[in-house]
Structure formats: structure tokens, C-alpha cells
Amino acid sequence: MPQTRKRLAGTTGTDKKGPSRKRIQTENPDGASAKMENPSPQKILASKNYGKNPGSHWLMKSEPESRLEKGVDVKFAIEDLKVQPNQTACWDGVRNYQARNFLRAMKLEEEVFFYHSNCKEPGIAGLMKIVKEAYPDHTQFEKNNPHYDPSSTKDNPKWSMVDVQFVRMMKRFIPLAELKTYYQAHKATGGPLKDMALFTCQRLSVQPLTQEEFDFILSLEEKEPS
DNA sequence: GCCAACGTTGGC
DNA sequence: GCCAACGTTGGC
Numbered sequence A: 001m002p003q004t005r006k007r008l009a010g011t012t013g014t015d016k017k018g019p020s021r022k023r024i025q026t027e028n029p030d031g032a033s034a035k036m037e038n039p040s041p042q043k044i045l046a047s048k049n050y051g052k053n054p055g056s057h058w059l060m061k062s063e064p065e066s067r068l069e070k071g072v073d074v075k076f077a078i079e080d081l082k083v084q085p086n087q088t089a090c091w092d093g094v095r096n097y098q099a100r101n102f103l104r105a106m107k108l109e110e111e112v113f114f115y116h117s118n119c120k121e122p123g124i125a126g127l128m129k130i131v132k133e134a135y136p137d138h139t140q141f142e143k144n145n146p147h148y149d150p151s152s153t154k155d156n157p158k159w160s161m162v163d164v165q166f167v168r169m170m171k172r173f174i175p176l177a178e179l180k181t182y183y184q185a186h187k188a189t190g191g192p193l194k195d196m197a198l199f200t201c202q203r204l205s206v207q208p209l210t211q212e213e214f215d216f217i218l219s220l221e222e223k224e225p226s
Numbered sequence B, C: 001g002c003c004a005a006c007g008t009t010g011g012c
Helices: A041-047 A078-082 A097-105 A176-189 A211-220
Strands: A057-062 A088-090 A111-116 A123-136 A160-175 A206-209
Touching: A057 A211, A078 A088, A078 A111, A078 A123, A078 A160, A097 A160, A097 A206, A111 A211, A123 A176, A160 A176, A176 A211, A206 A211
Parallel strands: A057 A111
Antiparallel strands: A057 A206, A088 A160, A111 A123, A123 A160
């Protein structure tokens, strides 16, 4: 089993600091209209049975550039997946409940966009598929792992992972900036990306896509970069 | 169970 | 390197 490290979402926050508190709440820049009309990300995700049906599509984020987390490099680019034995790796280290629940909903053979985050050019790099459904993430029990969770027990593991296999690179890299342009246009016109989780649930590292979102993004491969 | 503020995410 | 956004923590 390949041991790979991916950047994880979420905060386990196992070691709490001292009692000092000083952060001030950030103010909404446009003052008066503090309450947005937008439905909450949770409502959006809940409203569509995302991830509940067989044949769902997904997007998972990973960092393609080196970055140390507790002294361990969390870099994992699509090129790193490609050179694993069987081009397969376990997607470990997810420490966010919503993301974990999506991992647990994933079914064999479902397709997943490999998204490069926290890097020079963020965006969708390629396609992979689920080759093993959710099982306990071993890194939660490893004291020296950056994603060690002392609150989890082997009897009742908190965190799950899946195995993914490389399918192919995108015919061209689909940059975040381009997706965002479509998202903003579609929000106004009601196009396929109007609720895309990449923008409505910005910090979610494992997220579902509708068939329409998935198909639209694939169609961008054939288009000129905009 | 509320909610202040902490710490992380991740684009820019 | 900055910092907005936001999920999580923990005092009360």
C-alpha cells in the first residue's frame, strides 16, 4: 500500500493553547448588509442529495508544492499519484467531518477531479477514480504523523480514507481563475457552475459535484483557455 | 448550548 | 507574506 501524504483539510486542533484570547472578529466590509442572501453552503450541499447516489462525482484538493507541516512535507501533486505502484494511493489525512462524510459516501469507480491547491496556479489537473471505498485512516494512530489524532481509538476510528487511482491528466489544465469566471457568470444566469462547492464551500477539501458541473468542466477541456 | 476567538485554509 | 473566511474549541 502506497504511503502518501496529502494536504488535509480541517483542523483537528488536538493541542489547545493557553487561556489568552485576543482575536477580534473581522467586520463585513460592506457594513450594513452583514447578512447575505446566499443560502449557506451546508444548505446547498444538503439540498441536492449530493454524494448520496451511486455515480456521484467528486473533487479532491491536494498541494502540489512542498510545504512542511510539523516537519513533514505534505506535497502531493497529480504527478506524484501517477508514479505510485498501480498509480494508486490512499487519500489520508482528511480531518474535517464534512469532508470525511463525503469520503464515506464514495463508491468504487466514481470519478474524482484532482485539484491543485495552495500553489502558483491552482486548478484542476486531472482525473482519478475510487478503487477502494472508505476504511480507517491509519495516520490518525501514528504519533509522529502530522495528522495524528490522540482522541481517536482503533475500536472506533474517527477518520476514514479511500484509495484512488490515476485515470488521466486533463487535456488542458483548468485554472481556478477560469472556473471562477464561469461561476460568477452562472450565478447571474443560472448556468451549471452556479452552486459549485469550490466557491460556495471554499475550504472543503473533499467535495461533491453534480453531473452538470462535472460535464461542464469536462467540456472546458475542448475550449480555448478563456 | 451560546458565542468569542483561535488556528487553519488557501487565494491573491 | 498577507489576511479574509470559517470551522472548531472551550469557558461560561
